[in-house]
Amino acid sequence: xxxxxxxxxxxxxxxxxLVYAENPQQNEPVxxxxxxxxxxxxxxxxxxxxDVDYDVIVILSPHWQTYIGxxxxxxxxxxxxxxxxxxxxxxxxxxxxxxxxxxxxxxxDKAEENGMAVKMMKNPDFRVDYGTLVSCHMVRPEWDKPIxxxxxxxxxxxxxxxxxxxxMLELGRSTAKAIEESGKKCLLIASNSxxxxxxxxxxxxxxxxxKEHITSHAMHLxxxxxxxxxxxxxxxxxxxxxxxxxxxxxxxxDGGAFTWLLSAMGVPNEPAILHGYGTIIGxxxxxxxxxxxxxxx
Amino acid sequence: MNGxxxxxxxxxxxxxxxxxxxxxxxxxxVRDAFDDARRQIEExxxxxxxxYSTLWPSVIGHQIQADxxxxxxMVDADFHDLGSIHYSLRIDSEFAKSWxxxxxxxxxxxxxxxxDGFPIDVGSVVALKLLNPYNRxxxxxxxxxxxxxxxxxxxxxxxxxxxxxxxGRKAVAVSVMSLSNRMFTEEIKPEEDRIHxxxxxxxxxxxxxxxxxxxLEDVSQLSRTIHDQxxxxxxxAFKPMWWLSAMNANRNDLTGSVLAYxxxxxxxxxxxxxxxxxxxxxxxxYDEDDVEYYGGxxxxxxxxxxxxxxxxxxxxxxxxxxxxxxxxxxxxxxPKPVGAYPHARREGDLIYLSGVGxxxxxxxxxxxxxxxxxxxxxxxxxxxxxxxxxxDNIARILEEAGSSLxxxxxxxSFLVDMDRDFQGYxxxxxxTLGQVGPTRTTLAIRALPTxxxxxxxxxxxx
Numbered sequence: 001x002x003x004x005x006x007x008x009x010x011x012x013x014x015x016x017x018l019v020y021a022e023n024p025q026q027n028e029p030v031x032x033x034x035x036x037x038x039x040x041x042x043x044x045x046x047x048x049x050x051d052v053d054y055d056v057i058v059i060l061s062p063h064w065q066t067y068i069g070x071x072x073x074x075x076x077x078x079x080x081x082x083x084x085x086x087x088x089x090x091x092x093x094x095x096x097x098x099x100x101x102x103x104x105x106x107x108x109d110k111a112e113e114n115g116m117a118v119k120m121m122k123n124p125d126f127r128v129d130y131g132t133l134v135s136c137h138m139v140r141p142e143w144d145k146p147i148x149x150x151x152x153x154x155x156x157x158x159x160x161x162x163x164x165x166x167x168m169l170e171l172g173r174s175t176a177k178a179i180e181e182s183g184k185k186c187l188l189i190a191s192n193s194x195x196x197x198x199x200x201x202x203x204x205x206x207x208x209x210x211k212e213h214i215t216s217h218a219m220h221l222x223x224x225x226x227x228x229x230x231x232x233x234x235x236x237x238x239x240x241x242x243x244x245x246x247x248x249x250x251x252x253x254d255g256g257a258f259t260w261l262l263s264a265m266g267v268p269n270e271p272a273i274l275h276g277y278g279t280i281i282g283x284x285x286x287x288x289x290x291x292x293x294x295x296x297x
Numbered sequence: 298m299n300g301x302x303x304x305x306x307x308x309x310x311x312x313x314x315x316x317x318x319x320x321x322x323x324x325x326x327v328r329d330a331f332d333d334a335r336r337q338i339e340e341x342x343x344x345x346x347x348x349y350s351t352l353w354p355s356v357i358g359h360q361i362q363a364d365x366x367x368x369x370x371m372v373d374a375d376f377h378d379l380g381s382i383h384y385s386l387r388i389d390s391e392f393a394k395s396w397x398x399x400x401x402x403x404x405x406x407x408x409x410x411x412x413d414g415f416p417i418d419v420g421s422v423v424a425l426k427l428l429n430p431y432n433r434x435x436x437x438x439x440x441x442x443x444x445x446x447x448x449x450x451x452x453x454x455x456x457x458x459x460x461x462x463x464x465g466r467k468a469v470a471v472s473v474m475s476l477s478n479r480m481f482t483e484e485i486k487p488e489e490d491r492i493h494x495x496x497x498x499x500x501x502x503x504x505x506x507x508x509x510x511x512x513l514e515d516v517s518q519l520s521r522t523i524h525d526q527x528x529x530x531x532x533x534a535f536k537p538m539w540w541l542s543a544m545n546a547n548r549n550d551l552t553g554s555v556l557a558y559x560x561x562x563x564x565x566x567x568x569x570x571x572x573x574x575x576x577x578x579x580x581x582x583y584d585e586d587d588v589e590y591y592g593g594x595x596x597x598x599x600x601x602x603x604x605x606x607x608x609x610x611x612x613x614x615x616x617x618x619x620x621x622x623x624x625x626x627x628x629x630x631x632p633k634p635v636g637a638y639p640h641a642r643r644e645g646d647l648i649y650l651s652g653v654g655x656x657x658x659x660x661x662x663x664x665x666x667x668x669x670x671x672x673x674x675x676x677x678x679x680x681x682x683x684x685x686x687x688x689d690n691i692a693r694i695l696e697e698a699g700s701s702l703x704x705x706x707x708x709x710s711f712l713v714d715m716d717r718d719f720q721g722y723x724x725x726x727x728x729t730l731g732q733v734g735p736t737r738t739t740l741a742i743r744a745l746p747t748x749x750x751x752x753x754x755x756x757x758x759x
Contacts, residue, residue, distance in 0.1 A: 066375050067480050067529075068562070081414040085440075086356050088412045117483040125370040125381040127416065151374070157529045158482055198356045200444055201406050281356075 001183040006176065007054045007293040009188040009265045010045065011230075011258065011272075013285035014061065014134035016084045016091030018042070021207060024141065028092040034207025041276015041287040042138045048273065048289055049139070049187070056100045057140060057147045058107075058175065059189040062255025063131030064151040067158070069117025070171060071151040072104040075124055084130045090206060093133055098146040103182050107148065110181075111174040116167065117153075135191035145187075152255035161243040161254065168256040169239075172263020179264075188264055190257035194226055195219035195249035195284035202281070215282035222249040223277070223284035230272040230288050235262045252283070270295050300461035302544050302573060303341050305551070306334055306428070306471045307508070307537075309566035310352050310420030315427060316379040320487040323559030330557030330568035331427040337570060338428060343469045345389060346429055346436040347457060349540045350473040352420035355440035358406025359453055362438040363393035367415060371422045375480075376562075384422050389435035392460060396437065399456035402665055402682040404591035405449060420473035428471070441536060447520070448588045450536045454543030455589065459685075462728050470544040472537035476501040476558075476565030477527035485562065493563035500527045501565040505558055508569050511551035511576045517542035527565075541571075547587075550575045589689065590657070590664045590682070614746050616661065628697035631690050632656035635746045640694045643759060648698050650755040652711070655686030656747060658693075667748035668713065680721035683751050688729045691755055700757050705735045709754040715741035718750055 019027055021034045064071070076099055084091035108118045132149050150171075156164040179186050197215040214220045222245060229238050238245075239259060246254045253259070262268070268290060275287040309327065313320075318328035338346070353360070368385040393409050400407035421438045429436060439457075442449065461468050477497035492498040504523065507515050516523075517538040524535035545551060552575070556568040614635045619627035625639035626648065634640070634651065641650045655663055665682025669675050692702045708730060712718050719739070726737070735755075745752055 064374060068375050068482060068484060071375075071377075083412055083414045083416055085353060085416050085418070088410050088415055092412055092414065119378070119484070121377050123372050123377040123381060126372045126377055155482065158479065198444075200357060200442070202357045 004179040004182040004184045004186065005292075006179060006188055006265060007052050007185050008049060009261050009290040009292060010139060010190070011261070011286055011288040012045070012135040012139050012189045012191055013193045013287070014063065014131040014191045015193065015280040015283065015285065016087050016130055016134055017206065017280050019093065019134050019137055020090040024137065026094045029090055031207050032205065034209055035212070035278060035280060038276050038278035038280070038285055038287065041278070044275040045139065045287055045289055048275070048291070052293060054145070054185040054187045056103055056184055057136060057145050057187045057189060058103070058150070058179070059132050059135060059147055059191055060150040060152060060257040060260050061129050061131035061135065061191040062152040062252055062257060064129040064149070065154050065255075066151040067154050069119055070111065070153045071119045071121050072108045073099050073126070073128065073149040074101050074104060074120035074122045075099060075126065076101050078128050080127050082127055082130045082133050091130055091134070093130065095128065095133055097128070097136075097143055100146040100148050103178065103184060104148045106178040106182055107150070107175050110178040111171055114170055114174050116170060116174070131191045135189050139187070139189060152257065154255070156246070156254045156256070161246045164254070164256050165239060165242060165259045168259035169263040172260045175260070175264045176266070188261055190261035192252040192255055192257045193280070193283045193285045194223045194251055194253070196252040197250050197282055199282040212279055213282070214279045214284055219249055219284055222251070223286065227274060227277060227286050227288070230286075231274055233269045233271040235267045235269065238262065239267065249284075265290055265292055268292070268295070300464055300466040300468070302461070302470050303343050303467045304338060304469045305513070305541055305545060305571040306469065307541070307567060307569040308334070308424055308428075308471060308473055309475055309561060309564070309568070310350070310423060310473050311561040311564070311566065312373050312376055312379055312382060312419055312423055313561050315382055315423050321490055323490065324487070324561060327557045327559050327561070327566050327568060328427070333556050334568055334570055335428050335430070338434070338469055341467070341469070343434055343467050345392060345461075345466045345468045346425070346434050346471060347468050348421050348424055348436060348438045348471045348473060349441065349537055350418050350420045350438060351441050351537055352418035352473060353438070353440040354443045356443060358408065359400060359442050359445070360440040361393045361397050361407065361409050362388055362411070362415070362417070363390040363409035364388055364411040364415060365390045367417055369414060369417065371417065371419060373419050382422055382426065384417060384426065385432075386417065386425055387432035387435050389437050392435070392464070392466070393437050395460045395464070396439070396457055399459045400453065402679040403452050403456045403589070404664070405452055405456065424471055424473050445536065447539050449591055450539040451543040451588055452591050454540045458544060463724060470541060472541045474537045476504055476567055478564050479527070479529050481563040490560045490562060492560045492565055497527045497565060501558065501567070505555045505567060505569070508553045508571065509555050510578065511553040511571065512549050513538070513542045513545055513551055513553075513571060514547045514549040517547070545571070545573065550578055552576045589686075626694065626698040628694050630658055630693040630697070632658050632661060641698055643698060646759050648695065648700055648757045648759050650691065650694055650757070652752045652754050653687055653690045653694065654745065654747060654749045654752045655683040655690065656749065657686065663749055668750050669748045678750060680718040680750055681725050683749060684722045684725040685729070687751055687753050688725070691753065695757055698759065700759055702730065703733050704758040705730060705733055705755055706758060707756040708735050708737045710737065710739040711742045711745065711752045712739060713742060713744060713750050722751055
């Protein structure tokens with residue numbers, strides 16, 4: 001069996017506003033658009049991946065929050081309606097998706113071998129979190145690829161950014177090893193925003209772009225710094241600066257997805273492609289791609 | 298009407314007491330305590346259960362569930378292997394809407410939600426499954442705003458009480474929360490469960506000691522310390538005690554009873570019942586600002602069509618320091634006059650107040666919003682909020698004079714829009730001065746000096 005591989009890694013933020021603005025038939029609310037800069041960024045990402053052959057999407061979302069280790073969806077068919085408890089006016093999404101339970105179990109097992117607390121989620125009534133749904137939909141709206149859904153272990157809440165990163169670096173290595181042994185080609189997604197301070201009021205309509213901007217100059221500076229580091233391929237520096245970034249930008253990278261992604265790709269020195277940046281209800285969001293498939297071994 | 302909170306509860310949020318109490322003796326004791334609390338509610342004359350859930354975070358202000366019958370299957374994000382909980386709840390959607398309106402009137406960002414498939418949080422599902430299994434009593438559920446702090450949380454409770462009183466409801470107030478919330482970060486066997494650390498256990502026991510003595514406001518005032526000491530930082534502050542204490546008028550002399558205290562996967566799970574009867578130990582001084590209206594960082598998008606507490610829009614005449622004449626009574630807690638006169642004047646056994654409006658001392662803001670902007674364009678405003686503010690200002694001036702609201706004997710009220718405002722004004726009157734029983738005359742007038750809709754002229758006994 002050929003070695004499995006990661007064809008690309010993506011930073012793919014999940015604010016439900018993006019799906020709301022796209023008006024897909026699965027989502028109940030109807031919008032007049034909005035957040036085009038980001039949606040066009042996702043369009044460029046989809047174009048970049050158009051001819052790339054892969055078998056499965058592996059995604060870690062901060063909106064499946066677990067406190068007792070890292071969990072993996074272990075149900076082959078997931079079908080239900082996801083309603084965002086924070087923005088239910090924007091996201092009521094009917095989904096029907098396939099889970100690659102075999103690969104999920106393999107990553108679970110590999111992480112367990114490496115000393116991590118892990119658990120398979122086998123309850124058929126479980127609803128897939130909206131972060132996973134939004135990011136997957138924006139990256140691959142055809143929903144023709146199975147996914148591996150990984151929870152966000154909130155170890156930062158219990159310990160520190162440093163401990164969170166140690167755990168996510170290990171999970172990333174376990175993920176990469178399990179993928180290699182699986183023989184599958186995988187697209188990895190870290191589903192998170194960058195700076196994450198929201199406005200606490202909402203425009204009417206929510207897609208009124210005349211009111212959309214970053215919440216503060218400091219947040220902007222941090223977002224640009226992180227994007228620049230990604231563009232320069234300085235993954236290790238990103239990891240090193242993560243504690244300050246999480247604290248000062250209230251960054252959603254605190255959920256571990258970004259560190260996990262960088263680790264799974266081997267903490268690359270290769271530059272990432274910026275497909276788009278924009279704010280959503282004040283938070284900073286970048287759509288980035290690491291085209292691992294193009295890197296020489 | 299005489300609505301009130303007839304019982305207050307603090308309950309844990311984990312699904313274990315519903316799904317598997319038999320697996321651990323402590324979990325069973327928590328379940329038994331839930332059953333005891335349910336019986337106490339059933340034996341009371343409660344007609345509404347109000348849940349403030351720390352397991353339902355919100356960003357856009359506070360959200361209040363208004364779907365009359367939310368139904369779904371709940372699976373816990375961590376404890377999914379324990380099973381599913383089917384729920385079909387009875388929500389008092391009219392109360393939810395009224396609470397939402399009251400929040401907005403007090404300057405809070407707030408909205409109701411009513412969507413098929415909305416994921417009711419695990420804490421609320423557990424609470425209603427065990428405390429109200431047959432939906433005998435309608436319920437209402439409110440979120441916890443992740444950014445809110447004490448002022449907003451306190452006002453959230455006050456606006457809830459506005460509605461309870463206006464509707465004459467007998468409410469049970471429920472805070473869904475753990476005490477210490479640090480769980481074990483790995484799987485444990487049920488029989489191995491214990492409070493995560495001795496420090497957490499000691500803090501939990503101190504909190505429960507206070508609550509068993511009915512000292513709810515003491516615990517409320519310790520909220521920030523508790524957050525620092527025994528709370529995993531999932532949100533920006535430990536808020537449920539602020540809400541629950543404000544629902545009980547920040548009292549410290551309730552009658553408390555701890556029905557259970559046990560670990561659930563390391564977190565502190567307690568079932569506590571607080572009754573409004575005074576335990577006789579005496580109340581305490583309320584030593585934090587008693588906020589009534591929210592005027593904080595809520596208009597960051599500059600998009601609100603309804604301006605509340607916005608000083609810049611309160612165009613009006615110059616303000617004066619109150620005149621210090623013979624027998625004058627002036628209060629720093631009352632808004633400055635718009636002319637050269639005192640707030641009140643004492644003559645013999647009587648106190649005569651100058652006309653009192655809703656403007657707030659200090660920032661001159663108008664609760665419920667001004668009636669027009671500086672260009673003379675009419676604005677939407679809340680007559681109830683303005684009327685309540687008038688009564689509050691009257692109370693402050695009377696207090697300065699050594700008198701009080703219950704000594705008011707005659708009132709002349711002025712409304713700038715009788716057709717629009719009389720009903721709302723009258724409702725607040727009924728809940729406040731109407732309870733005292735002064736004579737009253739209400740007049741329609743063309744305008745008042747500031748952009749307000751209501752003013753009152755008062756005579757009271759000294």
